Amino acid sequence: MRRIVFDIETSSYPFSTLAASQQEYLLKYAEKETDPDKKQQMTDEAIRYTSLYPFTAKCIVIGIYDIEKEKSYVYYESENPEEWKSEDEKTYYKGLNEKEMIESFWRIAEKVDQFVTFNGRNFDVPFLMLRSAMLKVKPSVNLMGSRYSETHIDLLEQLTFYGTTRKFNLDFYCNAFGIESPKSKDISGMEVKNLYEAGRIKDIATYCSKDIYATYQLYKIWEEFLRLK
Numbered sequence: 001m002r003r004i005v006f007d008i009e010t011s012s013y014p015f016s017t018l019a020a021s022q023q024e025y026l027l028k029y030a031e032k033e034t035d036p037d038k039k040q041q042m043t044d045e046a047i048r049y050t051s052l053y054p055f056t057a058k059c060i061v062i063g064i065y066d067i068e069k070e071k072s073y074v075y076y077e078s079e080n081p082e083e084w085k086s087e088d089e090k091t092y093y094k095g096l097n098e099k100e101m102i103e104s105f106w107r108i109a110e111k112v113d114q115f116v117t118f119n120g121r122n123f124d125v126p127f128l129m130l131r132s133a134m135l136k137v138k139p140s141v142n143l144m145g146s147r148y149s150e151t152h153i154d155l156l157e158q159l160t161f162y163g164t165t166r167k168f169n170l171d172f173y174c175n176a177f178g179i180e181s182p183k184s185k186d187i188s189g190m191e192v193k194n195l196y197e198a199g200r201i202k203d204i205a206t207y208c209s210k211d212i213y214a215t216y217q218l219y220k221i222w223e224e225f226l227r228l229k
Contacts, residue, residue, distance in 0.1 A: 009061035063208035076205035182210035
């Protein structure tokens with residue numbers, strides 16, 4: 001049985017490049033605000049959230065951890081094809097354009113029996129599937145099938161018992177279960193856009209590799225102690 005953990009990193013297009021009607025739609029609540037300070041705050045927040053929508057953002061990194069091989073494969077946005085390895089040679093990095101990254105992901109997905117994510121059903125999977133359609137790439141697997149299927153294990157679903165209890169972020173769960181958090185490396189998901197705009201795509205790729213490994217560590221705890229049948 002082949003199992004992988006995967007995660008994506010995204011970054012929005014410049015807000016000014018969106019159609020005027022799209023900008024108007026995204027700022028409609030901010031425009032109704034009469035207080036100037038609050039209006040600016042709402043505007044900034046609306047623009048910041050565009051990194052989370054597949055219609056206003058793109059996939060800049062896809063990280064895959066192969067559980068059986070104990071190796072990571074990280075694709076990141078690059079104008080020129082390039083490859084390199086981590087010092088311990090357990091993580092392979094490859095620079096590709098977005099369409100090539102997504103095509104590579106679906107080629108791997110076709111041969112996988114089980115997928116593991118953290119909040120994948122709410123973010124990573126729908127983002128990937130919609131970006132695939134926008135780039136004219138057909139997904140090879142439907143990862144938005146039954147919520148209770150074991151084909152896709154979304155750890156956030158599992159650790160909240162399908163939304164029964166409060167949700168926390170990956171960093172919070174890692175600290176609670178004694179796992180080294182990817183955020184402890186001085187980068188968090190909130191800084192991805194700033195890093196991307198600063199041209200630090202390889203730092204984002206490295207952060208993503210830490211993210212998928214932390215997710216794997218969390219998966220092991222879930223599998224040993226909480227996967228009850």
